[in-house]
Amino acid sequence: MLFQQEAFIDCPYCGESITVLVDDSSGEQSYYEDCSVCCAPILFLLTEDEFGDIHIDVKRDDD
Numbered sequence: 001m002l003f004q005q006e007a008f009i010d011c012p013y014c015g016e017s018i019t020v021l022v023d024d025s026s027g028e029q030s031y032y033e034d035c036s037v038c039c040a041p042i043l044f045l046l047t048e049d050e051f052g053d054i055h056i057d058v059k060r061d062d063d
Contacts, residue, residue, distance in 0.1 A: 005054075012060045013040035022046065024054040032061070 003025035010017050016037040027048050032041045045057040 007056055009042075009056065009058050011035040011037060011040065012042060012058055012063075014038040020044075022054070022056060027054075 004021045004023050007020050007022045008017060009020060013035060014037055016035070018036050020033060022044070024046065028046055030043065030045045032043055034040065035042055041061045043059045043061060043063070045059065047055050047057070049055060
């Protein structure tokens with residue numbers, strides 16, 4: 001069973017605000033997903049804090 005939540009991020013390439021589905025069932029993870037506007041590869045970094053909340057950080061592929 002997948003646990004996905006909707007998240008709103010700003011693309012680090014084109015700056016557009018986009019909606020993505022994030023699978024937060026696996027805890028901390030990193031993966032790439034293309035921007036739905038400019039198709040650039042966004043690096044998603046999911047981290048978990050001491051309360052179990054997932055935080056999303058997005059970066060450019062060349063950062």
